[in-house]
Amino acid sequence: MKSVVKMMGVALTALLALGACNKDRVDYIDPSDSVKDNVGYLLVGGMEASILEDTENISSPASTRAEGVDINTFDVVITNKAGDEVASFKYGERPQEPIALEGGVYTIAMSSAKMEGAAWESPVYAGEKEVIVTRKQTTEVKDLVCKLANIKVTVAYSVDLADQLDGDYTKMSVELSESSLEYAFTETRAGYFAPVAAENTLKLTFNCRYKGETKDIIMTNEIKGVKAAQWRKINVVVQHAADGTATIGIVCDTWTYDEEVTFDTSASLMEEVIPDDTDAPVIVWEGHDLAQPFELTDDMFDAEGNFTSSINLDITAKAAIKSLVVKVSSDNADFTTAYSEIMALEEDLCAATASNTILKMMGYPTDAKDATTTRLKFGSQAELLKSYEGTHSYEITATDVNGAYATATLTVKYGQNVAPRIVWVGYDIDKQQTYVAGMTCDLKVTAPLTIADFKVKIISATLTPEELAGVGLAGEFSLVNDTQFFESLKNLGFPVGDEVAGKSELDLSITNFLGVLNMLGAGEHNFEMSVTDAEGNTTSKTVMMRFE
Numbered sequence: 001m002k003s004v005v006k007m008m009g010v011a012l013t014a015l016l017a018l019g020a021c022n023k024d025r026v027d028y029i030d031p032s033d034s035v036k037d038n039v040g041y042l043l044v045g046g047m048e049a050s051i052l053e054d055t056e057n058i059s060s061p062a063s064t065r066a067e068g069v070d071i072n073t074f075d076v077v078i079t080n081k082a083g084d085e086v087a088s089f090k091y092g093e094r095p096q097e098p099i100a101l102e103g104g105v106y107t108i109a110m111s112s113a114k115m116e117g118a119a120w121e122s123p124v125y126a127g128e129k130e131v132i133v134t135r136k137q138t139t140e141v142k143d144l145v146c147k148l149a150n151i152k153v154t155v156a157y158s159v160d161l162a163d164q165l166d167g168d169y170t171k172m173s174v175e176l177s178e179s180s181l182e183y184a185f186t187e188t189r190a191g192y193f194a195p196v197a198a199e200n201t202l203k204l205t206f207n208c209r210y211k212g213e214t215k216d217i218i219m220t221n222e223i224k225g226v227k228a229a230q231w232r233k234i235n236v237v238v239q240h241a242a243d244g245t246a247t248i249g250i251v252c253d254t255w256t257y258d259e260e261v262t263f264d265t266s267a268s269l270m271e272e273v274i275p276d277d278t279d280a281p282v283i284v285w286e287g288h289d290l291a292q293p294f295e296l297t298d299d300m301f302d303a304e305g306n307f308t309s310s311i312n313l314d315i316t317a318k319a320a321i322k323s324l325v326v327k328v329s330s331d332n333a334d335f336t337t338a339y340s341e342i343m344a345l346e347e348d349l350c351a352a353t354a355s356n357t358i359l360k361m362m363g364y365p366t367d368a369k370d371a372t373t374t375r376l377k378f379g380s381q382a383e384l385l386k387s388y389e390g391t392h393s394y395e396i397t398a399t400d401v402n403g404a405y406a407t408a409t410l411t412v413k414y415g416q417n418v419a420p421r422i423v424w425v426g427y428d429i430d431k432q433q434t435y436v437a438g439m440t441c442d443l444k445v446t447a448p449l450t451i452a453d454f455k456v457k458i459i460s461a462t463l464t465p466e467e468l469a470g471v472g473l474a475g476e477f478s479l480v481n482d483t484q485f486f487e488s489l490k491n492l493g494f495p496v497g498d499e500v501a502g503k504s505e506l507d508l509s510i511t512n513f514l515g516v517l518n519m520l521g522a523g524e525h526n527f528e529m530s531v532t533d534a535e536g537n538t539t540s541k542t543v544m545m546r547f548e
Contacts, residue, residue, distance in 0.1 A: 039135065040134050040138070040139065042106065042139050043099075044095065044141050047141045047144060048144075049074070049146060072091055074110045075088065075089075075090065076088065076110050078106055078108050086101060098138055102133070103133050104341075105132055106131055107129070108129055108141060109127070111146075117177070118194070123152070123192055124150050125147060125148060125149060129144055129357050130358055148229040149195075149229070150193055151228060152190050152231040153191045154189075154232075156233065156236070165211065166210065166211045169207065170208040171206075174204055177196045181193075195226075199225045201222050201223065201225075202222065204222070205218070205219075206220070279402065279404045280406045281321065281404065281405065283406050285311070294411065298386075302426060303426040312375055313375065313378065313408070314373070315368075317404075320370045320372060321400055322350060323350045324398050324399075325346065326347055326364070326394055326396055327394070328394055328395075331390045332392070335385075335390060342361075350369035351369070352364075386414055391411060395409045415446070419538075420446065421539060422443060422445050423446075424543060425442045426440070429541050430541075432545070439511075440509070441509065442511065443529075449504075449534045450504050451480070451500055451501060451503050451533060451534075453481065453531075454500050454506075454529070455479075455530045455532075456476070456477055456529050457530075463475075472487065479497075492516075493512045493513065524544070526543065527543040529541055
């Protein structure tokens, strides 16, 4: 027993000296650092931009290439959520030092040139992404992909029809908004049109004349739903009817000729179909009852603050999903305010106003529309949920193309009238751990109703109460009330007295004590801890250590 006491005495003396050294340490702060509290940093020096050179080809797998494009000449513009420019530079001259910005959502946009309304062989490549700058943190932009930003349009003729047309009287006019290009019969160049909306309408006018004829044929049409990065290939062909006749046609739906067209005006009345409940979409969180609130706790996060669990809601539908609405509410107005600064409190994910970057960041799918299965990963919002005490609700309504729908509500509670919690940061406190060199035992205690008492009981075959008494400790003690042990406990890293009582959060480390126990050799030592809050709620957890 004397050897144990002597060894612990030496160890405690060393720890006391270490504590003194720590008290004398000075953390130097750069006096030039005078940034505001709400300032973070954006690092773009390591950003690797690339060009997605293939356009989306609607008619065939052909593609266009960005020949001779120098990405270093692209303009980079950073704007805030209000659309105000906060920085700009050439990609090849991007700053290597972090850019100081107020915390918030920013858009980084790159472009090869300014788009004209319509021009020949003038592709413009552009890309953008949203980033979130967090207070006193550095956000690094690692990549950005640019793709065709305007619409590519070409006109071609089938060989059998081209032989029949008089090239001098054949042309195609393509118009988008107030811009247009005229494609001569022999025109092989591509025209590029600047989109004016997410979905655009191309207006086409086709003039032609058969060889040896004097009468012009005029055809007009509209192509709707045209988007940036698409290649619309307009093909003029010979269409053969079932009766053996042949006419000029365009490979495009809903073409209208300047001749009279007779439509079948008869209409059949359709009976309204009310979907059966069994056909409605299903919303589930496997292994959890959505009717019961989910309690988010600190022990669900690792030492770096990463959420180590999952909150995945799966939606399955028998027919394609038409809309997926998420409506957010909370009894804590600060939470809804913070959420609304990122995206709308009510959003149809099938027609989202938020960008794909924001949706992915929030754990929401970007491809739910027309799918029959999709997943919402609310674990991506765990840090946001943990930042605000209260009860937060997500009402999810999934509706398919047949009108069948289902509604479910995910309720997440954090920090409201819950019992005290004791978490061993980085480890499972409910399992025995085997000591290895460099191991830490940092405990995080939370008590929303504040701590009234914190008791510790040491259970060990080696560290008997008698031996502990030899170094000023006991086998069982209170960090709040047993003042006679305070000095020894403080040397071991324990907070005591007012450092514990009345606190709602407490960081406690017994890492130094683990070093002492390791010096004693093989054995098992348990530390049973009980935290009682101001309303008498008590939580007990045991740190179980094995030394080899």
